[in-house]
Amino acid sequence: xxxxVANRILWACLMMAAISVVAFTLIQLPPGDFVDSYVNxxxxxxxxxxxxxxxxxxxTLGLDRPMxxxxxxxxxxVVQGDFGFSWEFRRPVSEIIGERLPLTLILAFxxxxxxxxxxxxxxxxxxxxxxxxxxxxxxxxxxxGLATPNFMFALVLLYFAHVFFGTSAGGLFSAEFETAPWSWxxxxxxxxxxxxxxxxxxxxxTAFQIRTMRAxxxxxxxxxxxxxxxxxxxxxxxxxxxxxxxxxxxxxxxxIGWELTNIISGAPIVGIVLSLPDTGPLFVDALLNSDLxxxxxxxxxxxxxxxxxxxxxxxxxxxxxxRIRMGSTA
Numbered sequence: 594x595x596x597x598v599a600n601r602i603l604w605a606c607l608m609m610a611a612i613s614v615v616a617f618t619l620i621q622l623p624p625g626d627f628v629d630s631y632v633n634x635x636x637x638x639x640x641x642x643x644x645x646x647x648x649x650x651x652x653t654l655g656l657d658r659p660m661x662x663x664x665x666x667x668x669x670x671v672v673q674g675d676f677g678f679s680w681e682f683r684r685p686v687s688e689i690i691g692e693r694l695p696l697t698l699i700l701a702f703x704x705x706x707x708x709x710x711x712x713x714x715x716x717x718x719x720x721x722x723x724x725x726x727x728x729x730x731x732x733x734x735x736x737x738g739l740a741t742p743n744f745m746f747a748l749v750l751l752y753f754a755h756v757f758f759g760t761s762a763g764g765l766f767s768a769e770f771e772t773a774p775w776s777w778x779x780x781x782x783x784x785x786x787x788x789x790x791x792x793x794x795x796x797x798x799t800a801f802q803i804r805t806m807r808a809x810x811x812x813x814x815x816x817x818x819x820x821x822x823x824x825x826x827x828x829x830x831x832x833x834x835x836x837x838x839x840x841x842x843x844x845x846x847x848x849i850g851w852e853l854t855n856i857i858s859g860a861p862i863v864g865i866v867l868s869l870p871d872t873g874p875l876f877v878d879a880l881l882n883s884d885l886x887x888x889x890x891x892x893x894x895x896x897x898x899x900x901x902x903x904x905x906x907x908x909x910x911x912x913x914x915x916r917i918r919m920g921s922t923a
Contacts, residue, residue, distance in 0.1 A: 597907075597911065598908065601904050601907055601908075602904070605900045605901075605903075605904060608896075608900055609893070609896065609897060609900065612892070612893065612896045613664075613668055613671070613889075613893060614664070616889055616892040616893060616896070617660075617663075617664045617667065617889055618660075620880075620883075620885055620888050620889055620892075621660055621885070623883070625883060626651075626656050626883050626885070627654065627656070627680045627681070627882065627883045627884060627885065628647060628650050628651045628654065628656060629883070630881075630882050630883050631650070631680075632647055654680060663885075667886060667889065671890070671893070674687070675687065676690070676886060676887075676889075676890040677885075677886030677887075677889075677890065678886060679879075679884055679886065679887045680882075680884055680885075680886075681878070681879070681882045681884040681887065682884075682887075686886050686887050686890045687890075689875070689887065690872065690875075690887075690890060690891065690894070693870060693871050693872045693875055694872060694894065696765060696869075696870060696871045697860070697871040697872045697873070698898075699783075699787070700765075700787070700790055700791070700794070700860065700869070700871055701853065701856050701857060701860070701898065703787060703791050704790075704791045704794045704795045704798075704856050705795075705849070705852060705853055705856060705902075707791050707792070707795045707799070708795045708798045708799045708802060708852060709802065709845070709849075711795070711799050711803075712798075712799045712800075712801075712802030712803045712805075712806060712845070713802070713806055713842065713845065715731055715803050715806075716802065716803045716804075716805070716806025716807045716810065716845075717806065717810060717833070717838060718731075719731050719732070719803065719806075719807040720806070720807045720810035720811045720814065720841075721810075721814075721833070723811065728807075731803060732804075734800070735800035735801075735803050735804055736800070737800075738796040738797055738799060738800030739797055739800045739801060741796065741797070743793055743794060743796070743797065743859045743862065743863050744862045744863060744866050746792075746793050746796060747789075747790075747793045747863050747866040747867050748866060750789055750792075750793065751763060751866070751867070754789075763789075763866075763867045763868040763869075764786060764867065764868050764869065764870070765783055765786045765787060765790070765869055765870060765871075766779070766782055766783060766786060766870075767782050767786075770782045770783075771870075789867065790863060790864075790867055790869060793863055793867070794856050794859055794860065794863055795856070797855070797859075798852050798855055798856065802845055802848070802852070805844055805845060805848075806841065806842070806845055809840075809841040809842075809843075809844050809845075810837055810838065810841040812841070813836075813837035813838075813840050813841045814837050816837075818836060819832065819836055819837055822835075822836055839913065839914075840914075842913065843910060843913065843914055846906055846909045846910055846913060847906050847910060848906070849902045849903070849905055849906040849909070850899055850900070850902035850903030850904075850905075850906050852902070853898060853899055853901075853902035854899045854902075857895050857898060857899065860872075860873040861873035861874065861876050861877050865877065872891055872894070875887070875891070876888065876891045876895075879891065
């Protein structure tokens, strides 16, 4: 067991190293850099910068050096906990991300929890009550959830909240708690607003996992070991949870990393629509303004969360399925 976990962690570290190279390269591929974006912004305001001023600024920021030199300088700082300096905000990247990352983590893992706590019971019900009224209702709702884009769902919620309730569904805090220090009242206010982005981000994933759970459980219910356990006198509920559900849940558990990827990839657009104070809108601004170190740090964090989700999937599969545990030991 220890060797398996150590092996997974080693591969996760190697994957992060490869991702850092790819991320840094992709960010540099679009034409122009932060200096070009800054000069264009100044020109729109009527300020013309000379070539000497532009060259001096590019040299000050280190953008005139080869890309591999910039990469190794950046990675060397990341290893030491220094993610660089944000040119757009004129502050250290670690400070900017530190202000928003906790809310991003709360949003991502709450959405993940909502997805699985909702999808697994509904999937079990739909499989056990196949072709019932409830099964048909959940099937229709699942197709709607899969077909509706997250940003569209967010706009619909904003509209209905404004028209029928006269309130805004955007943001994670009320006006009086946006800049207030953390307290029990602020946590309660966060929970009151958190359900909107959680439902928006988790709807598509929940619909997909419901269909997956239903299909895999239906396949397990027809196998001989279930018939044998039923014939031995095991109660129906205990039989269902102990045998077919335990086997059918494996594909669900194995997709935690993928589901976290979908949540993270959809968060920036939803964050912009709902005006969320998380890292999503910050990431979009960093890309638009070619803020190299800020964008690179956010990509590393997002990919790290996906790798952590995949590692959690592997460990849960080992704990749930004796066949995988025995195979890993061998």
